[in-house]
Amino acid sequence: MDSAHERPIRWGILATGGIAAAFTEDLHQTPGAVVAAVASRDAGTARAFAARHAIPRAHGSWQALADDPDVDVVYVATPHAHHHPAVKMLLDAWQPVLCEKPLTVNSMQARELIALARERGTFLMEAMWMLLNPALRKAADLLADGAIGEVRSLHAELGWRAEVDRRHRLRDVTAGGGALLDAGAYPVALAHFLLGSPDRIHAQAQLTPEGVDEHTSILLGHPGGATASLTCSFAATLSQAAVVYGTRGRIDIPANLFNPHGIVLHREGLEPMHFPAPAVIGHGYGPEAAEVMRCLRAGQTESPLVPLDGTLAVLRTLDAVRQQIGLRYPHDDHN
Numbered sequence: 001m002d003s004a005h006e007r008p009i010r011w012g013i014l015a016t017g018g019i020a021a022a023f024t025e026d027l028h029q030t031p032g033a034v035v036a037a038v039a040s041r042d043a044g045t046a047r048a049f050a051a052r053h054a055i056p057r058a059h060g061s062w063q064a065l066a067d068d069p070d071v072d073v074v075y076v077a078t079p080h081a082h083h084h085p086a087v088k089m090l091l092d093a094w095q096p097v098l099c100e101k102p103l104t105v106n107s108m109q110a111r112e113l114i115a116l117a118r119e120r121g122t123f124l125m126e127a128m129w130m131l132l133n134p135a136l137r138k139a140a141d142l143l144a145d146g147a148i149g150e151v152r153s154l155h156a157e158l159g160w161r162a163e164v165d166r167r168h169r170l171r172d173v174t175a176g177g178g179a180l181l182d183a184g185a186y187p188v189a190l191a192h193f194l195l196g197s198p199d200r201i202h203a204q205a206q207l208t209p210e211g212v213d214e215h216t217s218i219l220l221g222h223p224g225g226a227t228a229s230l231t232c233s234f235a236a237t238l239s240q241a242a243v244v245y246g247t248r249g250r251i252d253i254p255a256n257l258f259n260p261h262g263i264v265l266h267r268e269g270l271e272p273m274h275f276p277a278p279a280v281i282g283h284g285y286g287p288e289a290a291e292v293m294r295c296l297r298a299g300q301t302e303s304p305l306v307p308l309d310g311t312l313a314v315l316r317t318l319d320a321v322r323q324q325i326g327l328r329y330p331h332d333d334h335n
């Protein structure tokens with residue numbers, strides 16, 4: 001049966017910031033999705049968000065949303081540092097969860113949540129929407145088919161100049177600040193997706209006076225000899241693009257690498273081949289919402305396309321990078 005005609009999936013939205021608004025707007029355009037409720041720690045903020053986005057119920061606490069019997073899955077859109085307590089509360093209430101990336105600020109927190117989800121048999125997925133992008137999945141297929149020969153290297157960079165004061169969450173170590181978790185999680189996840197988990201990790205960074213990274217360079221070594229050269233920043237605007245090089249060609253992933261509208265295959269002696277992605281509806285969050293709903297309808301507690309073991313592996317790499325650059329969060333001491 002066509003997904004548009006299968007049972008509706010009722011969504012709850014936890015938090016009311018910009019990304020929560022963008023995701024909600026895309027849900028309204030996703031067949032089979034119903035936005036049923038929103039929650040904030042401030043009831044007035046929740047009501048205002050609900051009115052703005054045509055949501056029937058507004059809750060003045062996270063727990064009220066967790067306990068809402070008319071919600072099938074909750075999208076967590078809080079800042080990084082609040083992901084762990086929010087997701088744990090939802091899983092304790094047997095509520096399926098889609099949580100914004102990174103799932104948590106470190107791998108220890110993620111391991112705890114993954115174990116809890118599996119123990120309860122409750123759905124959990126990180127909202128790494130990049131992994132659901134059709135163009136990037138095509139890139140992975142081309143690499144697997146040997147389209148550019150043996151893969152030698154990946155170059156990827158993501159960053160913007162963010163002129164924010166020391167009170168902003170990007171510069172706040174207690175909020176999981178820094179370029180690495182905000183921007184760097186994408187190039188690192190891309191390297192894992194296309195090349196597998198690394199077995200060698202080297203990193204260096206420039207830190208702010210507050211102790212978070214504002215510009216970080218990472219070199220990953222992967223089994224088989226491929227390398228990944230990755231950069232993230234909130235001190236400089238980067239290309240937001242990626243290139244995969246092989247022995248017989250390359251694949252260009254244009255900006256923005258986390259949501260490209262297509263890729264280009266270059267092979268020696270041949271004309272470039274363009275592989276456009278389907279037209280993006282709204283902000284581009286539809287494919288990940290559709291995957292969550294497919295999993296819920298099928299009774300799956302994990303997505304095979306965004307597997308929890310993959311999420312954990314990426315966080316282990318981010319932990320190793322943080323250790324090398326001297327970026328430590330208070331949350332690292334409470335596990």
